[in-house]
Amino acid sequence: MRCLSSSAAPFQPADPASRGGMASQQLSSRTREFDHFVVVDFEATCERNSKIYPQEIIEFPAVLVDAATGGLVASFRTYVKPHHHPRLTAFCSELTGIQQEQVDGGVDLATALARHDEWLAAAGADKNRLAVVTWGDWDCRMLESECSFKGLAKPAYFNRWINLRIPFKAAFGAERRNLQEAVREAGLQWSGRLHCGLDDARNTACLLSELMRREESIKKEPSPPEPEPELQVQQQLSPANQNFRWCVGGAAATDCCCYCGVAVIGDVVKTPGPMQGRCFFSCGNWTPLGPMCSFFLWAA
Numbered sequence: 287m288r289c290l291s292s293s294a295a296p297f298q299p300a301d302p303a304s305r306g307g308m309a310s311q312q313l314s315s316r317t318r319e320f321d322h323f324v325v326v327d328f329e330a331t332c333e334r335n336s337k338i339y340p341q342e343i344i345e346f347p348a349v350l351v352d353a354a355t356g357g358l359v360a361s362f363r364t365y366v367k368p369h370h371h372p373r374l375t376a377f378c379s380e381l382t383g384i385q386q387e388q389v390d391g392g393v394d395l396a397t398a399l400a401r402h403d404e405w406l407a408a409a410g411a412d413k414n415r416l417a418v419v420t421w422g423d424w425d426c427r428m429l430e431s432e433c434s435f436k437g438l439a440k441p442a443y444f445n446r447w448i449n450l451r452i453p454f455k456a457a458f459g460a461e462r463r464n465l466q467e468a469v470r471e472a473g474l475q476w477s478g479r480l481h482c483g484l485d486d487a488r489n490t491a492c493l494l495s496e497l498m499r500r501e502e503s504i505k506k507e508p509s510p511p512e513p514e515p516e517l518q519v520q521q522q523l524s525p526a527n528q529n530f531r532w533c534v535g536g537a538a539a540t541d542c543c544c545y546c547g548v549a550v551i552g553d554v555v556k557t558p559g560p561m562q563g564r565c566f567f568s569c570g571n572w573t574p575l576g577p578m579c580s581f582f583l584w585a586a
């Protein structure tokens with residue numbers, strides 16, 4: 287599958303030979319860290335204007351992207367049969383395009399996860415060298431929550447993810463955008479049906495490729511003066527956060543994001559000792575097992 291720009295010119299993958307060497311750009315610095323990106327976009331049981339509890343994943347799609355070229359390598363989809371609310375609401379079918387027969391013929395979540403693992407292996411993706419990419423944080427949190435209440439083991443690569451909203455915002459400065467608006471704003475043609483999981487994942491993969499391509503072209507422009515060595519270290523410390531220098535310089539880091547791309551949380555040391563009363567900022571992606579990343583910053 288190719289990604290089309292709105293002028294219908296086919297996407298040209300970046301030259302694989304130009305891989306690496308982009309420490310100040312978050313996606314491109316990750317092309318050295320990872321061989322593949324796996325873009326996922328789950329669909330789940332839902333109802334109009336009310337919450338279904340517990341919500342369950344009903345479509346499990348993924349698109350594999352070559353982290354060196356931005357090329358779309360392979361795709362995967364399985365429908366998942368919901369256990370707690372087996373009948374889809376009319377609203378859910380209308381929103382996602384998923385029919386009752388498709389989930390009736392679906393597998394359970396454990397099987398879907400196992401098949402996804404097998405697909406990754408068959409596509410040649412090394413699980414230790416891939417990063418999950420999603421539009422927002424909902425998908426990985428949904429998987430975490432469902433695996434947790436169903437007592438399922440979740441593959442470790444789903445523990446961390448790249449929230450594509452963060453590099454999109456850095457590139458376009460745009461605040462709240464849904465996926466379709468973001469794709470169009472990036473000059474790409476939307477393809478398929480919004481809220482069809484596989485179409486959402488393909489469009490997200492195209493947006494990822496486009497953001498990688500833009501970073502490549504920034505790299506090829508004349509370089510700005512080298513930053514001070516101390517600042518370079520700070521940027522590398524916070525790859526997901528383009529405003530990190532401002533955060534360090536100012537007393538308020540509340541508008542910053544941690545490495546996971548989630549807004550940081552501020553707190554005060556309460557434990558008696560020399561640091562008691564000091565303010566700090568840490569990972570906003572807090573889970574019952576602790577923070578999802580190692581972001582930590584003392585307030586100025």
Ligand code: AMP
Binds near residue numbers: 328329334382
């Ligand atoms: P998305 O990836 O945006 O297609 O949405 C993922 C899931 O979020 C859907 O499968 C629904 O379960 C839920 N969802 C999205 N939009 C709505 C909506 N307008 N009302 C209720 N649930 C929604």
Ligand code: MG
Binds near residue numbers: 486
């Ligand atoms: Mg979707």
